[in-house]
Amino acid sequence: MNRRRFVTLAAAAPLSAALPLSGLVRDAWAQQRTYTPHPGQWRTYDVTTQVEILFPAGATRIWLPLPSVNSDYQKSLDNKWNAPGAQTRVVEDGKYGAKMLVVEFPAGAAKPAVELVSRVSTQDRAVDWSKKTVANKEDPAKLKLWLQPTELIPTDGIVRKTAEAAVRGKHGDRDKAQALYDWVVVNSHREPKTRGCGVGDIKAMLESGNLGGKCADINALFVGLARSVGVPARDLYGVRLAPSAFGYKALSGNSANITRAQHCRAEVYLADYGWVAMDPADVTKVMREETSEWIKSSSNPLVAPVKQALFGAWEGNWFAYNVAHDVVLPGAKGPKLGFLMYPNAETEKERLDSLDPINFKYTISARAV
Numbered sequence: 001m002n003r004r005r006f007v008t009l010a011a012a013a014p015l016s017a018a019l020p021l022s023g024l025v026r027d028a029w030a031q032q033r034t035y036t037p038h039p040g041q042w043r044t045y046d047v048t049t050q051v052e053i054l055f056p057a058g059a060t061r062i063w064l065p066l067p068s069v070n071s072d073y074q075k076s077l078d079n080k081w082n083a084p085g086a087q088t089r090v091v092e093d094g095k096y097g098a099k100m101l102v103v104e105f106p107a108g109a110a111k112p113a114v115e116l117v118s119r120v121s122t123q124d125r126a127v128d129w130s131k132k133t134v135a136n137k138e139d140p141a142k143l144k145l146w147l148q149p150t151e152l153i154p155t156d157g158i159v160r161k162t163a164e165a166a167v168r169g170k171h172g173d174r175d176k177a178q179a180l181y182d183w184v185v186v187n188s189h190r191e192p193k194t195r196g197c198g199v200g201d202i203k204a205m206l207e208s209g210n211l212g213g214k215c216a217d218i219n220a221l222f223v224g225l226a227r228s229v230g231v232p233a234r235d236l237y238g239v240r241l242a243p244s245a246f247g248y249k250a251l252s253g254n255s256a257n258i259t260r261a262q263h264c265r266a267e268v269y270l271a272d273y274g275w276v277a278m279d280p281a282d283v284t285k286v287m288r289e290e291t292s293e294w295i296k297s298s299s300n301p302l303v304a305p306v307k308q309a310l311f312g313a314w315e316g317n318w319f320a321y322n323v324a325h326d327v328v329l330p331g332a333k334g335p336k337l338g339f340l341m342y343p344n345a346e347t348e349k350e351r352l353d354s355l356d357p358i359n360f361k362y363t364i365s366a367r368a369v
Contacts, residue, residue: 058348
């Protein structure tokens with residue numbers, strides 16, 4: 001190196017170190033990031049949900065989702081609860097197998113409250129694209145369930161029209177899934193102002209042309225598009241448990257308080273691979289929330305590893321409650337739910353707002369076992 005140039009660069013170093021990072025420097029740093037979930041290490045958590053009804057009025061009912069998924073990436077192990085003065089029972093949805101704890105307090109109960117502790121084990125999940133083998137092929141009759149429409153996820157009209165345009169020229173199920181995944185990442189965006197995880201009304205999204213939302217909107221859009229062109233797909237509704245092992249704050253949960261860490265994921269069934277993990281919504285979350293600036297391109301070095309990985313993989317710092325839609329709460333006066341991912345409760349007067357854990361007082365935390 002030219003000695004004069006070396007001295008000049010060395011003299012400039014302290015000044016540059018004191019300056020804020022430019023976008024170019026941040027991108028250079030981002031190139032060092034990886035996101036490569038890999039199965040192999042199971043982690044076990046106790047997830048504690050505590051609910052207190054602050055203003056009881058007459059008889060009170062509480063419905064809490066229970067982990068109901070057992071697979072190669074999750075083991076739903078045990079549930080224990082304490083609800084003094086209440087009648088409790090576990091109910092299972094007949095269509096999707098979703099389980100919930102139903103807690104019923106009589107009129108006059110002074111402080112209706114329940115504590116639920118659910119134990120789950122999770123691991124990272126990733127498909128090996130080099131191996132076209134399926135250990136346990138799904139029964140074709142059962143797969144039909146994952147092609148059916150739901151109230152919020154129709155598979156005809158504008159949904160099918162949109163999907164057919166996105167997969168034009170694609171023939172295999174994997175190529176169709178990739179085309180739809182890419183289409184959702186490009187055309188949707190995370191909208192931080194959306195309440196909770198969103199509603200998941202994909203027809204309304206497409207008709208309005210506003211594809212902003214959160215995970216229950218964006219992943220439902222992916223699932224509906226896939227179903228409409230014959231690729232079985234489903235949503236999984238759960239909660240983030242812990243920080244990301246890869247340093248992404250947008251993909252992390254704070255174990256001490258995961259009350260607002262609900263997240264739904266998606267998966268598709270591919271003939272050569274079985275059920276495969278998908279999460280286009282988390283790609284859009286990294287783009288919108290990982291930095292103070294909205295990253296508009298999925299090829300950005302901070303986003304690209306996540307986009308590549310989440311077509312076929314996801315990280316095990318999350319667990320699923322269930323895969324249910326159009327959920328009827330036993331004994332409820334209020335309407336059915338599009339999905340079951342939050343605590344729910346009713347007094348004689350009203351259905352409480354599950355997205356308001358301060359006034360409908362509940363907390364959720366996780367502890368590594």
